[in-house]
Every structure is written in structure tokens, then in C-alpha cells.
Amino acid sequence: MGNDGGSIPDRRDLVRNKPKAEQADKANQTRARWFFCALSKRPLQEPIVSCALGKLYNKDSIIEYLLDRSAYGDGEEICGHIRSLKDVKTLKLTPTSTPSMSSSDASSSPAPQYVCPLTFKEMTGGQPFVYVLPCGCVFSQAGLKTVSGASPNNGKAEKEKVVVEEGKISKGNGDEELELCPQCGTKFSKSSDVLTINPSSDEEERMWLAMELRRASEPPKIKSKKRKAADSAPATEGSSAGTKKKKGSPDVPSPLPALNSAAPSITTVSRSLASSLAAEEAKRKAGMSEAVKSLYQSKKDARKETFMTMGTFTRYA
Structure with a gap:
């Protein structure tokens, strides 16, 4: 009958295996960590600072981040542990x-x-x-x-x-x-x-x-003398004002300002506006000619017709 050689046909090219996990280029990662700022991704330039985790930053980038936490999109993930400039150290x-030679090839390491x-x-x-x-x-x-x-x-x-x-x-x-x-x-x-x-x-x-x-x-933060004086200044002002009130005459609530009775209300204003508009319309109609007035015939003067006589010989009667 044929086809009895014992071979089993298969298609290995149709069998899909599990793909390998993508691995980042270690050389590029090393280059980015040692030659570029971890926050701004710009080349490192002095002054260069480092945090308690050993990351390298440009000092101006850290200052921008501290002034505006949203200046960099991933700033909180990268350096969210930095609270102030005291948390970084300027490196010597x-x-x-x-002399460093500037390479024209972007792929080569700096x-x-x-x-x-x-x-x-x-x-x-x-x-x-x-x-x-x-x-x-x-x-x-x-x-x-x-x-x-x-x-x-x-x-x-x-x-x-x-x-x-x-x-x-x-x-x-x-x-x-x-x-x-x-x-x-x-x-x-x-x-x-x-x-x-x-x-x-x-x-x-x-x-x-x-x-x-x-x-x-770390010991708890102690406020400086200037901050203490600034915080205590409003309290002292309030207490001195209270003592002055106590020494003087008792507080009498000042009467509220009386409402102006002569002030026009909304209804009176709307009525006056409607009357003025009606007067203007009357003046406009008074200045019309007879020909123009005939175009605007009133309903009272209109000839009444029925559906039996409308459009017949009575048109010219």
C-alpha cells in the first residue's frame, strides 16, 4: 500500500516555543549610570552629587526637582528619598x-x-x-x-x-x-x-x-530662633489686640448699613424697559407711509372668506 516506512511526518516549524525573556544591554545600562544624570538623563557635569543610595546626579537637576517635584515625570521613583540638599553630597x-576626545559615533562609549x-x-x-x-x-x-x-x-x-x-x-x-x-x-x-x-x-x-x-x-528638628520669632509674632499681635479691647470701651456691634429704599427693583426696571420699547415701536409705525402700512394689514380690516368662496370669482368683486 505504501507509506509504511514507519516515519511520522511532522512540522517543527509550526511548533511555537516559549520566547526568551528580553534582556537589556548591560553595556548601555553601565554607560547610562556612570556618564549620565540619573534624574535628568543629561551628561554628568560638575558639580556632581550623590545620594545615600550611590546614584549620580547633576546638582542643578536636583535643585530643579526640589523646587518643583513634577519637573521630571519619574522623579519620585528615582529620587523620592531626597528631601533637601542635605540628603546629597557633592563629590570631589x-x-x-x-584630554577627553569627543567621539562622533553615538554607539561608542564616551x-x-x-x-x-x-x-x-x-x-x-x-x-x-x-x-x-x-x-x-x-x-x-x-x-x-x-x-x-x-x-x-x-x-x-x-x-x-x-x-x-x-x-x-x-x-x-x-x-x-x-x-x-x-x-x-x-x-x-x-x-x-x-x-x-x-x-x-x-x-x-x-x-x-x-x-x-x-x-x-536623627534627633527631632528644632526650629531656629528666627522661625520661633516669626511664629510667635502673630500670637503676640492677637493677644495685644485683645488687651486693648478689654481696656477700652466694650465692643458694640456696629449697625448694618441701611438698604437704599429708593433703589429701583427688578420689576420696575423691566416695566420701564417694556414701555420704552413700545413707545419706540409706535414711533416707527407712525412714520410709515400708506403704501407700507397697507402691507401690514391688521386682522380686523382683513376680509373674511370661507373655503367655498376663497379663490373664485369673488376675487375681483
């Missing part, structure tokens, strides 16, 4: 020694503008970078670890050690020694004052929790 970046002052590694996103919160100095993570672990000058290290021991801070059960910034010499805590720039998602969650704990431990 080290520019590259080589030239790096900043480097680590310790290792001279370029700040392009390939190496993790951190910044010191008290001063804002930016270093590569590897460079800061190397310098904080050992100092090349022993004498200078001993002097710094004395200063550090005098400024110990207690955290938890033990005391933590303060470090000195290798660029400006500002004291900082190695555990809480070193923030990663553009961290991963897991590290960003930990930084968010640390930010919430830091804000919860």
Missing part, C-alpha cells in the same frame, strides 16, 4: 590627565572624565568606586582598601594613629577607630561612612536600610 572628583587619585583607574563602571561621606572624596574600592590597610610613611602613620585614637567612636559593643581620608585628611568611619557608587541591586537594598536606620536615629 579627580579629572583625567589626558571617554572617561575622572580617575581614582590613588590607583589612577578610570571611572567607567568596570571597577567599583566609593566615596567618603564626610568629605565627598571619590576613590576606587581597591585603592581605598590598600591605603587604609598600610601607610608608606611610618612616622606619619604614628602621628595619624594618635589623632585617630583620640577620636574613637563607640558603636555596638566595641569601639571603632576612625580612619583618615587619604586625600584631604578628614576623619571617617570605615563601616558607615564609605558608600558605593552605583551599587548592585542587593547592595542598594542594604544601603536603603542603612539610610532608614540613620534617619530614624
Whole structure:
């Protein structure tokens, strides 16, 4: 009979498999995070600031956002945790020694503008970078670890050690020694004052929790003397006015102004208007000629006809 070879015909091209999930280009994401403002999406230009989550912003964009929260459509999602300029830190970046060449190709990555002052590694996103919160100095993570672990000058290290021991801070059960910034010499805590720039998602969650704990431990805001004086000024004015009223004669309610009885009402105005219109119509009709008046024949003068005689020989009678 044929067709008994045991083969099963099929059409694999008609079978649809589950499509793969779309993945964003990691190179483009890295370029956007390290070379462009996270809020305005414009290229980063000094002054550059960073928040407690390590995102990079142009300072003028943050000021625009704080003045008008609706200036950027996704502003609340990106930097809704920023309440004022106190929540961001201006970064002290080290520019590259080589001039940046402007690339004509838009797809190519822009030239790096900043480097680590310790290792001279370029700040392009390939190496993790951190910044010191008290001063804002930016270093590569590897460079800061190397310098904080050992100092090349022993004498200078001993002097710094004395200063550090005098400024110990207690955290938890033990005391933590303060470090000195290798660029400006500002004291900082190695555990809480070193923030990663553009961290991963897991590290960003930990930084968010640390930010919430830091804000919860902040003392309540105390109003300044000027604000206190401004708030108390209306209260004092009201109290002084009350005392003056008490000292003077008792308050007598002032009589309401009497309504003008001679004022015309709506009905009288409408009647006068109707009479004036009727007078004008009478004058207009009086000035008509006889020919014009014949066109406007009144119903009383009209000849009465019946349906039997209408349109017959009586037309000319």
C-alpha cells in the first residue's frame, strides 16, 4: 500500500516555543549610570552629587526637582528619598590627565572624565568606586582598601594613629577607630561612612536600610530662633489686640448699613424697559407711509372668506 516506512511526518516549524525573556544591554545600562544624570538623563557635569543610595546626579537637576517635584515625570521613583540638599553630597572628583576626545559615533562609549587619585583607574563602571561621606572624596574600592590597610610613611602613620585614637567612636559593643581620608585628611568611619557608587541591586537594598536606620536615629528638628520669632509674632499681635479691647470701651456691634429704599427693583426696571420699547415701536409705525402700512394689514380690516368662496370669482368683486 505504501507509506509504511514507519516515519511520522511532522512540522517543527509550526511548533511555537516559549520566547526568551528580553534582556537589556548591560553595556548601555553601565554607560547610562556612570556618564549620565540619573534624574535628568543629561551628561554628568560638575558639580556632581550623590545620594545615600550611590546614584549620580547633576546638582542643578536636583535643585530643579526640589523646587518643583513634577519637573521630571519619574522623579519620585528615582529620587523620592531626597528631601533637601542635605540628603546629597557633592563629590570631589579627580579629572583625567589626558584630554577627553569627543567621539562622533553615538554607539561608542564616551571617554572617561575622572580617575581614582590613588590607583589612577578610570571611572567607567568596570571597577567599583566609593566615596567618603564626610568629605565627598571619590576613590576606587581597591585603592581605598590598600591605603587604609598600610601607610608608606611610618612616622606619619604614628602621628595619624594618635589623632585617630583620640577620636574613637563607640558603636555596638566595641569601639571603632576612625580612619583618615587619604586625600584631604578628614576623619571617617570605615563601616558607615564609605558608600558605593552605583551599587548592585542587593547592595542598594542594604544601603536603603542603612539610610532608614540613620534617619530614624536623627534627633527631632528644632526650629531656629528666627522661625520661633516669626511664629510667635502673630500670637503676640492677637493677644495685644485683645488687651486693648478689654481696656477700652466694650465692643458694640456696629449697625448694618441701611438698604437704599429708593433703589429701583427688578420689576420696575423691566416695566420701564417694556414701555420704552413700545413707545419706540409706535414711533416707527407712525412714520410709515400708506403704501407700507397697507402691507401690514391688521386682522380686523382683513376680509373674511370661507373655503367655498376663497379663490373664485369673488376675487375681483
